[in-house]
Amino acid sequence: MSTSTSKDNSAHGDDLDLSTVLTAEERVQLKLLIANITEVMQKRVADIFDASVMNGNQALPKLQVTSKDLNSNGSKIQKETHEEEKSRKMREKRAKELAVPKMLDLKKDAFEFFQHWRESVIERVATVVTKLNEIPDKREENVSIAATPDPQLSAEIEPISAAIANQIPAESNTNIEDADVALVKLYPPTSTPLSSLSKEKRTLLLRAMLLLLLGLENYVAHSRILLLRIASSLDLPLHILAETETKAAQGLLEAAKKMSGNEETHKRSEENKVARRWKVGLAGVAGAAVIGITGGLAAPLVAGGIAAIMGGIGIGATSTAALLGGLAESGVIIGGLFGAYGGAMTGKMMDAYAKEVEDFAFLPLQGKTRHRPVKDVQAEDRRLRVTIGISGWLTQKEDIIVPWRALGKQSEVFALRWEVEALTKLGTSLESVVKSAAWSVAKKEIIARTIFASLMDALWPIALLKVSKIIDNPFSVALNRADKAGLVLADALINKAQGERPVTLIGYSLGARLIYSCLVSLAERRAFGLVESVVLMGTPVPSDAAVWRTMRSVVEGRLINVYSEHDYILAFLYRTSNIQFGVAGLQAIQDVKDIENVDMSDLVKGHLRYQYLVGSILHKIGFEDIDIQEVAQEEETLELLEEQVKKEREDREGEYLDPDAEAANMEKEVKQKTEQTLMHRAAEKLHIHNHSSGTT
Incomplete structure (x- = not known):
């Protein structure tokens, strides 16, 4: 899809989504890319606990034998034997350290956590892509759902949307070229045919993946590293991810603020709090601006508000709702995403734990x-x-x-x-x-x-x-x-x-x-x-x-x-x-x-x-x-x-x-x-x- 076509579509409320931008084969490639990247991430976990793997920048020097290093009978001189012995002892030390029960238990639990996260991501990708396949290719539907919010809500959202869309946090204070070089070095690209797509499509794909991962109702460190690896694999600059994260944060928070507090939604929110074990356990919550505790709205309405605020992200309300899932349904979940303190990790914290620590x-x-x-x-x-x-x-x-x-x-x-x-x-x-x-x-x-x-x-x-x-x-x-x-x-x-x-x-x-x-x-x-x-x-x-x-x-x-x-x-x-x-x-x-x-x-x-x-x-x-x-x-x-x-x-x-x-x-x-x-x-x-x- 050309840039000019995209602009024409946007002018008519025709926002893009994965079901129309990616072909069936490309959606299969997306699933494969996620599976391959998470496999690389899994190997990183394994390497931490592998006695045969050394730190990349601390590897032992390779032993090179020349005629000067040999005795008259052709055997290696004692000097190299010392090097071999040193290497062997280091391996034995690592193996012994990794064999203790405490380290074995840590390895097991780290693997279990990663596997649970990986399975949830792969399952969510498969589910969302399937749902997008089932969405009728009717642009009128996207327009009608996006227009569901009442006129007053839309009027309040539009100026905020414009302000957020103009924010470019990365370019204003970061050397982008250096950041992108570091991205590729730290997170080497995983080969994928998707990297040959137009930059517009690759950008849309990265943005959609952020929303999809937020649909897990959290944004754990593993998800963020996955996005960095996706950006590297799609040959996209880091600032695109940074900008999308900023707009997503603003969109979610603004949508949550607009949620109503009627009795039914409030009840559902209270149930969500218990079901998701949203326990704070901190002192000083009273007076903190906890966002969205009064309930939520139907997914299309919230997604419409988010899509409006995230103007320029290129994803319509229908796809936004499908990608965000339960996150688009409850202000409580959004509030939990950003922390129990809403706008501040401040206040008097954890008196039960901090009795021996002053001024924390x-x-x-x-x-x-x-x-x-x-x-x-x-x-x-x-x-x-x-x-x-x-x-x-x-x-x-x-x-x-x-x-x-x-x-x-x-x-x-x-x-x-x-x-x-x-x-x-x-x-x-x-x-x-x-x-x-x-x-x-x-x-x-x-x-x-x-x-x-x-x-x-x-x-x-x-x-x-x-x-x-x-x-x-x-x-x-x-x-x-x-x-x-x-x-x-x-x-x-x-x-x-x-x-x-x-x-x-x-x-x-x-x-x-x-x-x-x-x-x-x-x-x-x-x-x-x-x-x-x-x-x-x-x-x-x-x-x-x-x-x-x-x-x-x-x-x-x-x-x-x-x-x-x-x-x-x-x-x-x-x-x-x-x-x-x-x-x-x-x-x-x-x-x-x-x-x-x-x-x-x-x-x-x-x-x-x-x-x-x-x-x-x-x-x-x-x-x-x-x-x-x-x-x-x-x-x-x-x-x-x-x-x-x-x-x-x-x-x-x-x-x-x-x-x-x-x-x-x-x-x-x-x-x-x-x-x-x-x-x-x-x-x-x-x-x-x-x-x-x-x-x-």
Whole structure:
């Protein structure tokens, strides 16, 4: 179908659908494509638990034998025997690790979850395609059903539809070319004749598949990865999927808002809540804007409203209703998709779980307010995906949100506020130690050594050990709190605070430690399908393969370990932990398939640089949703900081302080700075409380 024909049809309300765009043979190819892609995804699950499969970027070098490597009798020399022995021992270690009952149970449950999801997708594709075959090819029917909503509803929808149709979230803040290169590299195309269709048809197909997957009444991480693989296989740019996700979110929410609340539909909605186990289990729901709790409308009416709002998506009301299924029938299900809090993952969360974790809250960072947190996510900022950024220490209250401003607009972005007091004490301690004369002397000595591994043998400069009491206790306390906060985050995700949408988690330092704790908890509780991708930077956790294999099992998309061999502070902080397992923030993870190890040693010269490099690192690893303007601003800030540090270092050149005296001075300085930061935050909270309650 030509573009001009499509425009002519649209002008007459003649929206396209799969039953008329795809031939019978092409619909068979669609089923085959879904089956093949999900088979590839299934193999990825199998590879996690396969002892013979190594990480793609950690494969052992191939052994090449030349005449120089042979003894006079033609046998291999001892050198190669060592290589073979090393390879054999690594395989035996993996096999032993994977044979333990705990890992076997995890493998079994991961497979069962995936198989259930795969079967539901394949069955739904088959059912919907069959139904579309049965829809009469009468354009008048599409027009009449789409026109079912009353005139007032249509009048209200049209301007919103036009505004949404003009949104192009990906192009405004993302380097599209880089994103598409990363898409093909990360999710290699599956061969299909459908890739030779016109771009118009391929686009329609991708959009229809999104609606079809939403018809499962959830949008789990597996479904999102499936769509990424479909886009790659159909040779479509990533921004088309991002735009469609945005329009679908807006269309569903607007349709849900228009649903009536009569007694019968309300009763059906209550039944749906019980039948679908839509349990929140969270405190503070009262007052939250839960969308669509008052009921639903007939599918054609809702589908007509959605089709109108999703103007430009190219799918008519009849096909929309068939693709969305039960999702088009109930505002409760739509509300559940977007989370129990409607417009906000905020409020007082999970008191029963969070008694030992202070100040745990999600701060929305969206739209024009992305430079500061807001109380609720605005309607125009709602998305089908959620991204949570987690800072690892604080020196000022802005550190909770500033590192995450480089995240783009394709998902709902939240900063996690947690344990402010513990993180502030750690941040001020880190800052003081790094600026100290003891650290300057120690760093020169460390760099002069030829083997960095010697640091893990406790061969630390005496002057640095003298000031260790300034930092050891705050780090130990914050590390313990990070582990507990990770359990609370896992509870929040399992209880669907984010709704039935995939979540991406990004953190540095102890923020990454928190994510590690969360993922391990999710795996232990078999909570698959919640997490799409994870980026961990400078992570103080073991590099042990068993731990990362467990984490990998609950991350459907990318699991990225960003490390730096120059992170001497992390090595110092972690020196008293289980160093025999290695430290993820200092080295690559071995022996686990599909872990992306990214060496940022050239960029990250110290642990405290991570918070100023989040955007730059995400850009370099091909993260799909980055605001490149914010990345540029981030880099300018870091340059200014480097100049300031250089000047301070020059001012201290030749200065000598007795380590004990310097430690005492630092202790006073840390206490003073911490108190100032916490007092400022307390005053701000009081002001906010008084403002909201009307107190003067």
